[in-house]
Amino acid sequence: MGDIVQASVRVPNGFFAHAKHDLLLARRHLGDTLAPALFFVMACTLVPLGLSPDAQRLSEIASGILWIMILLATLLSVEKIFMLDYEDGSLEQLLIAPQMISIPILGKIFAHWLVIGLPLTLLSPLLGVMLSLPTVAFLPMILSLALGSAYLSLIGAVGAALTVSLGRGGLLLPLLVIPFYMPIVIFGTATVNAAVAGQFWLAPLAIIGAMLCGAMALCPLAVSATLRAMSNA
Amino acid sequence: MTESRGNWQWLYRLGSPRWFYDISGRWLPWLSALTFFLLMTGLVWGLAFAPPDARQGNSFRIIYLHVPASFLALAGYYIMAVAGAAGLVWRVKMAFIIMKSAAPIGAVMTLIALFTGAIWGKPTWGAFWVWDARVTSMLILLFLYIGVLALQRAFHNGDVGYKASAILALVGTVNIPIIYKSVDWWYTLHQPATLKLTSAPSMHIDMLQPLLVMIGGFYVFYVLVLCLFARAEIVCQERSTVWVRRRLEGTP
Numbered sequence: 001m002g003d004i005v006q007a008s009v010r011v012p013n014g015f016f017a018h019a020k021h022d023l024l025l026a027r028r029h030l031g032d033t034l035a036p037a038l039f040f041v042m043a044c045t046l047v048p049l050g051l052s053p054d055a056q057r058l059s060e061i062a063s064g065i066l067w068i069m070i071l072l073a074t075l076l077s078v079e080k081i082f083m084l085d086y087e088d089g090s091l092e093q094l095l096i097a098p099q100m101i102s103i104p105i106l107g108k109i110f111a112h113w114l115v116i117g118l119p120l121t122l123l124s125p126l127l128g129v130m131l132s133l134p135t136v137a138f139l140p141m142i143l144s145l146a147l148g149s150a151y152l153s154l155i156g157a158v159g160a161a162l163t164v165s166l167g168r169g170g171l172l173l174p175l176l177v178i179p180f181y182m183p184i185v186i187f188g189t190a191t192v193n194a195a196v197a198g199q200f201w202l203a204p205l206a207i208i209g210a211m212l213c214g215a216m217a218l219c220p221l222a223v224s225a226t227l228r229a230m231s232n233a
Numbered sequence: 234m235t236e237s238r239g240n241w242q243w244l245y246r247l248g249s250p251r252w253f254y255d256i257s258g259r260w261l262p263w264l265s266a267l268t269f270f271l272l273m274t275g276l277v278w279g280l281a282f283a284p285p286d287a288r289q290g291n292s293f294r295i296i297y298l299h300v301p302a303s304f305l306a307l308a309g310y311y312i313m314a315v316a317g318a319a320g321l322v323w324r325v326k327m328a329f330i331i332m333k334s335a336a337p338i339g340a341v342m343t344l345i346a347l348f349t350g351a352i353w354g355k356p357t358w359g360a361f362w363v364w365d366a367r368v369t370s371m372l373i374l375l376f377l378y379i380g381v382l383a384l385q386r387a388f389h390n391g392d393v394g395y396k397a398s399a400i401l402a403l404v405g406t407v408n409i410p411i412i413y414k415s416v417d418w419w420y421t422l423h424q425p426a427t428l429k430l431t432s433a434p435s436m437h438i439d440m441l442q443p444l445l446v447m448i449g450g451f452y453v454f455y456v457l458v459l460c461l462f463a464r465a466e467i468v469c470q471e472r473s474t475v476w477v478r479r480r481l482e483g484t485p
Binding site: 158162163165166172175176178179180182183186187190211218222225226229230 | 321373376377379380383384387388393396397400401403404405407408411412414415416418419422
């Protein structure tokens with residue numbers, strides 16, 4: 001009896017179960033998990049080579065470089081959110097389950113942020129030093145990247161759901177998702193640049209937070225509508 | 234039966250591709266005539282008879298193409314999204330056909346707006362391309378259209394492709410105000426020194442009248458092209474049915 005009660009309380013949630021499942025998968029596919037971080041470091045190394053090693057010039061554009069490279073690194077990984085589950089059929093199992101699937105989907109997106117967004121955010125101070133980012137800008141950069149990368153994962157999940165049944169969506173996914181990433185790049189770099197200029201940087205950061213809240217409410221709904229539309233066919 | 238749901242009868246009929254094909258066939262001559270009349274009137278009036286601008290001279294006349302195209306670029310996205318939403322909610326096949334037809338037209342309107350803007354920008358701003366807030370928003374709108382078009386083409390199963398692109402169009406609808414506001418904010422943050430022409434005094438009535446005719450003409454033109462695209466799509470989808478074969482062979 002006790003077991004049944006406990007089960008019926010736990011089933012509607014599913015957030016942590018799916019997050020844990022995806023974290024385990026990420027550990028089993030360690031190469032795929034580490035690739036975005038390595039890409040981030042290597043792509044940032046290209047910038048001084050291609051532009052100039054001059055510290056003054058680099059410090060002016062460091063915020064933009066870090067934001068753009070994190071965006072690209074996330075794009076590399078985002079199609080994986082639903083791919084493995086689609087291939088082994090567990091996505092189908094999720095869809096026929098009786099509960100609302102937005103919460104498990106949010107759990108999967110949270111796991112993606114833990115595996116991709118958070119490590120990239122933690123790496124960013126290192127690259128900030130290498131790109132001569134002024135020291136006052138480090139805290140705003142870390143905060144804006146931490147919140148912003150969660151937004152990147154949420155929007156990316158919609159794109160991943162739209163392209164998951166196409167198999168290797170490959171080049172299509174970035175085409176769908178990049179336009180929606182443009183506002184967050186604007187506010188992310190604005191946060192860092194405001195700190196560099198000695199202005200009040202909490203305002204653009206607050207807008208990033210507001211966008212994250214909106215995306216947390218709406219993206220799981222869009223993802224579940226998409227996945228249902230795909231599976232009904 | 235007609236009494237009980239008489240008010241909604243037209244909606245259900247509109248949902249049938251065959252009914253739409255027949256009724257739009259009757260509209261086509263009128264739409265074509267009206268389009269031709271409005272566009273010709275607007276063009277001749279705007280290009281030949283409207284007075285030249287005090288500061289920009291004759292180069293301002295490109296607004297008679299630029300402004301209507303920009304109007305329809307944005308309106309077209311909403312038409313596409315609303316049609317997609319109607320298709321998702323009521324599962325009306327015709328709504329998806331309208332959505333699919335609206336995408337390429339809107340993309341071309343956006344391209345026309347960008348292209349005419351670039352031609353106008355060269356004599357006025359001194360450069361074909363300027364990272365102005367409205368120009369950048371238009372470019373992002375073009376990217377949104379390209380996303381919808383690319384997604385439509387990627388699916389071999391028509392129904393799934395329709396639903397996927399309808400969801401993408403709806404996600405875009407939520408995001409368009411955010412994108413526009415953020416680009417505005419980004420632009421004012423960077424404060425370029427030039428480009429004061431956007432705050433020029435409002436238009437003289439002699440220049441405005443042909444512009445209104447052109448906007449009306451573009452709207453009718455849009456409806457006309459939308460009907461043509463939708464009819465082509467209907468024929469393509471229902472090509473194996475008897476009624477399509479009869480229409481194409483000309484037998485009633």
